[in-house]
Amino acid sequence: MSAAEPSLRARELLGQTQVAPSILSADFGRLREQVREVLAAGARVIHVDVMDGHFVPPITVGPNVVAALAETVREAGGMIEAHLMIERPERTAADYVRAGADSVTIHAEATPHLARAVGLIHESGASAGVAINPGTPPEALAEVAGEIELALCMTVNPGWGGQPFIRSSLQKLPRLRTVTGESVAIEVDGGIDTATAPACRQAGASVFVAGSAIFGEPDPAAAYVAIAGSLSA
Ligand code: DX5
Ligand code: ZN
Numbered sequence: 001m002s003a004a005e006p007s008l009r010a011r012e013l014l015g016q017t018q019v020a021p022s023i024l025s026a027d028f029g030r031l032r033e034q035v036r037e038v039l040a041a042g043a044r045v046i047h048v049d050v051m052d053g054h055f056v057p058p059i060t061v062g063p064n065v066v067a068a069l070a071e072t073v074r075e076a077g078g079m080i081e082a083h084l085m086i087e088r089p090e091r092t093a094a095d096y097v098r099a100g101a102d103s104v105t106i107h108a109e110a111t112p113h114l115a116r117a118v119g120l121i122h123e124s125g126a127s128a129g130v131a132i133n134p135g136t137p138p139e140a141l142a143e144v145a146g147e148i149e150l151a152l153c154m155t156v157n158p159g160w161g162g163q164p165f166i167r168s169s170l171q172k173l174p175r176l177r178t179v180t181g182e183s184v185a186i187e188v189d190g191g192i193d194t195a196t197a198p199a200c201r202q203a204g205a206s207v208f209v210a211g212s213a214i215f216g217e218p219d220p221a222a223a224y225v226a227i228a229g230s231l232s233a
Contacts, residue, residue: 007103007122007125007126009074010126010127014103014185014207015185017231018206018207019043019208019227020081020208021035021047021214022211022214023047023048023211024161024215025161025214026215027215031065031069032069034215035069036072038220039072039078041221042228043224045078045080045081046073046079046080047189047211048065048081048083050083051158052086054086055085055086055107055110058160062095063095063098070100070101073100080101081102081103082104083131083209085110088111089104089107089110089111089117090116090117093120093121093124094120097125097126098124101126103128104126104128105129105131105150105152105187106121106129107132107158108140109132109133114143115147118130119147122147127149127150128147128150129150129151132153132154133154134156134168137175138153138172138175138178138179146181148184149184150184151179151184152187152188152189153188153189154189155169155188155191155196156189156191161212162216163191177204186205187205187206187207187208192208193213193227194226194227197210197231198231210227214227
């Protein structure tokens with residue numbers, strides 16, 4: 001596989017409306033099975049939350065979990081987005097690409113070398129996303145907006161699933177679009193469900209991460225379909 005392939009797949013998929021199940025709320029004892037269920041229901045972007053115990057208090061998973069899922073996801077025509085809630089992501093971002101991530105999203109707050117970190121992600125062959133926390137203004141992305149494929153507006157403070165959606169995000173999303181221009185996908189993450197996803201779409205988002213609203217439900221496939229359906233209504 002050439003180095004360019006992950007990036008091409010990501011560009012194509014992230015250019016479309018996507019509901020991206022976050023495995024943070026999945027049953028890790030049945031992880032591959034649960035991911036298969038949402039892929040079979042139509043999901044094409046699987047969101048893997050990486051936390052280091054520093055940038056955010058919890059510790060979650062590393063490249064080995066991306067590697068464990070990569071083949072299953074690609075066989076279904078999907079992609080993995082690694083959302084790195086870690087300090088100094090430029091040090092390890094390429095490890096996630098080598099493990100099978102097609103897109104890597106890092107936080108603007110996590111490094112003084114944001115532009116270099118974005119460049120390293122591209123050099124490693126993946127698409128690059130940059131996330132901003134609720135307390136960070138959209139303008140933090142201004143200098144890298146021309147370089148990235150995705151801008152992630154956190155709609156909760158990062159670190160935990162199951163938190164309530166921050167309503168003021170709906171005013172922030174149009175400001176983010178002004179900073180990014182039209183060619184960057186805008187993603188929302190945190191408190192996304194059948195009510196908040198359509199509101200975010202109205203405000204300019206096209207990629208919708210949902211953790212507890214999918215894997216916290218008894219039937220994750222049906223929950224995925226319900227959120228996707230709320231966007232086509
Ligand atoms: C939170 C993570 C999210 C998380 C969202 O820091 O980045 O991806 O899984 O969980 P929900 O959808 O439950 O708010
Ligand atoms: Zn996330």
